[in-house]
Amino acid sequence: MTSTNNNVVVAVERNRLGLLMSANPVAKLLAVMVMTTPLIVTIDWLSATVALVLEFPVLVLCGFGLKRVLSRIWPILLAAPLSATSMLLYGQPSGETFWQWGYIHITEGSVGLAIGIFLRIFAIGVPAVVLFIDVDPTEMADGLAQVLKMPAVPVLAALAGFRTAGLMIRDWESLARARRARGLGDRSRLADIASRSFAMLVLALRRGGKLATTMEARGMGARDANGQLLRTWARPSYLKRIDWMLLTWSVIVPTIALGLAAYMGTFRWIVSTSAA
Structure with a gap:
């Protein structure tokens, strides 16, 4: 009864936060991969800007407040300016030269690369972080095993370890x-850390052994006479309408972003940039 009440409370809280909170974690994983992977092939500023604009409605539907989002994406806020500054100072020199000193070349081309890198880090990193805020590891394991048909034993073993x-x-x-x-x-801090680390190793080995014995006693990995895994699932996992909508949008975002960049002539292969 208590478990049922907790599930109801979680469902109500998710509906209050945002529509995408009820999406299947596997759909979120696939959406992030489909949405962000194509953006790696180019380094222009236009495709990254278009992708950010198109991703914004999806992020809003997650329902998280600005303060909570900022607390999760702070590594991106730190990495983006640093990467852009490095590209600005040491990027491929091309076009008009604005300033030069030693190995530092600030040119028209390096400025464009810096802006492209800055925007692209946000376009790739922010959806990956925001979509996975408060994802339940158990729901993710259920989705990986039932939706993607991954082997149940390694999935549940990874879940137990997590x-x-x-x-x-x-x-x-x-x-x-x-x-x-x-x-x-x-005693010295170094000796204290070393001693505690050894104790943690002992505790981890003991807990791992007990957990393995418990899972085996509950039939984990049991197979029938034909070698088929005997496994049932307490929580069915499947793709709903919101999941298909999210996956469709994940295809639309890079298609429009890269297509518009190619049409406007700003598309720039990252391979050719690195080679140059």
């Missing part, structure tokens, strides 16, 4: 408190 990985932070903090209570935390 679930137990979250315990490592609490174990690390518990070890620190226990060592301080015993007066063992006053």
